[in-house]
Amino acid sequence: MINPTPELNKKLPKLVTSDKKRLNEFLSYLSKQALHFMGYPCSEVYDYSELLPLFRYSINNIGDPFLPSNYHLNTHHFEQEVLVYFEKITKAQESTWGYITSGGTEGNLYGMYVGREAMGDDAIIYYSEDSHYSIVKNIRILNLKEQLVASQKNGEIDYQDLAQKIMVAPHKKIIINANIGTTMKGAIDDVKKIKAVLKKLQIENYYIHADAAFFGMILPFMATPVAFGFDTGIDSIAISGHKMIGSPIPCGVCLVKKKYTRQLAHSVQYIGTLDNTITGSRNGITPMFLWYFIRTNNHKTLAKRTQQCFDNADYVIKCFKNLGINAWRNPYSFIVVFDRCAPQLLRRWQIATYNNIAHLIPMPHISKRIIDEFFGDLEQEIGNSQKEKKVGK
């Protein structure tokens, strides 16, 4: 590895031959699996090799990214730039504080934590059946009072049920988790409609957290943009970095309105800065990946990349229909939902399933050629199972 600091060069123990062999075998396994990766929303199109020299330093972004720290091996200045970028695309206009997290789950935990501290221990959180499992886990961690709300068939929160659930147990302090792109069906909870429900029921004290783990990096680049950010009245948002952007280390961004975060910070003499994040030590490499991505892309390239995913999704739907398999997508989503079938194929292509549905996500690394290969496989498996049925008769 490149080491720009020769003083740190020391003769260190190396792997023995058998371990090297094992490592190489694992690498070739990964390269094969990476080509059959259509079920999860993680882009594999990136190259951060210019950043490799960073791996030689004990970088740690501990503490508040906007404050000086006594731990100098940090990438706080780059982290700040990334956060400013996300403020822009979420229409926050410098009104937020945030940091780079370990992923969507931590961003959701932070948003929900800030919501709980702002609304008080007896606040109730409302979230839909289609919410990501991290919401349920975070509710347990925070010991929040909760109310599950029904979803519509497309995965979007049922606004009538939300109103009903609030009415039967009138409560002054409410936290709402709005899904900006549900994990399975890619449905978007309309924050404006949620706010209309709250207004009608004369709820004044509320906090809305937006879980935009996947769609936070899609919606801003659509041909017809969908409002989902702070301009819709949310109070915090979580967006993943390893999904639409792509990163070899999971990461994410969390932004929270500044007015809520002030009372949460603790000054820590040991690190010479404020401790206002969920974890203490924080990854200082992942902010560099995100920084690299935003420095090497612009609105135009991201719009093009996004459009390609939607085009491929429509192509996938057409291919499913040609085989007589029901497939659809939500209007602002390129997650293709289809009827669960061909179990061996789903495992081979790392396709996620839920009850009787499955989904396929044509992320930027998915080409028409890979899609055709998938459908070739699918046709074969369907053919085989029909032959087996005939033989069975």
Ligand SMILES: *Cc1c(COP(=O)(O)O)cnc(C)c1O
């Ligand atoms: C992926 C995802 C999460 C969780 O993100 P992690 O980075 O896996 O912790 C949360 N919510 C939604 C909607 C997601 O798609």
